[in-house]
Amino acid sequence: MSTTTAREASAKQIYWIKKLAAQKGIDMLDGHDYERAFDILGETDKFVSSMEASSVLDKMFAAPYLKVEDDVNEPGMYRVGDTIFRVQESETGNLYAKRLVVEVNKKTGKKTGTLVYDAGAIREIRNLHRMTKEQAIECGKDYGICIVCGAQLEDPKSVARGIGPTCAKRV
Structure with a gap:
């Protein structure tokens, strides 16, 4: 046995x-x-x-996640500590976050940013982390990304504004 x-x-x-x-x-x-x-x-x-x-x-x-009163409820740019996120709305209406990954060109020293999906990050971001419009524009200028859609900016005028020409027309 x-x-x-x-x-x-x-x-x-x-x-x-x-x-x-x-x-x-x-x-x-x-x-x-x-x-x-x-x-x-x-x-x-x-x-x-x-x-x-x-x-x-x-x-x-x-089971579903608990709803925290201060959960992010709208798209935008957010800073949690030293990490910058772009919160976006999916096709189904759910919010998700992309993290800014900064790369430095070794020859020129120029910084460029790319937004990369960060699974689960949306649960760590709160409304109090939302960047002001001025902070978001500075971020766009610093890293060459559009603060509205997150696209990489190439045109010097767009980089200086921190917003691309298409998004500038809509804002």
């Missing part, structure tokens, strides 16, 4: 349960799953198996 021993929840499972609890809460869990998540979050000495942790994680990944 053989017996099977349940493995304890892994450090990675515990990490994700804690991270998702901070972002989504645990109220969507019921009964046994709620108790297991509580045991992990409360750092009790109760044994939580890997299978139990997997069950909790499945439900937590499927």
Whole structure:
């Protein structure tokens, strides 16, 4: 007769349960799953198996994120610490963020910026991070990007304004 021993929840499972609890809460869990998540979050000495942790994680990944009152609610340029983001609206109406990646030309020393999609960054950006119009224009000038659409600017007049000719007509 053989017996099977349940493995304890892994450090990675515990990490994700804690991270998702901070972002989504645990109220969507019921009964046994709620108790297991509580045991992990409360750092009790109760044994939580890997299978139990997997069950909790499945439900937590499927749950929506908590709405924070200060979540970003409109497109624009945002600065979080030293990182600059352009928040845009997708075709489905959801907001997402692109991070400004700065490259320096070794010969000329000129800085250029490219906006790159940054998965999950939108959840870290808050309204209080929004750049003023003047700050956004300076950013556009400094890195040669249009502050409205994020396109790379080539024309010296456009670079000096921080906005491309097409977007300048619309603003």
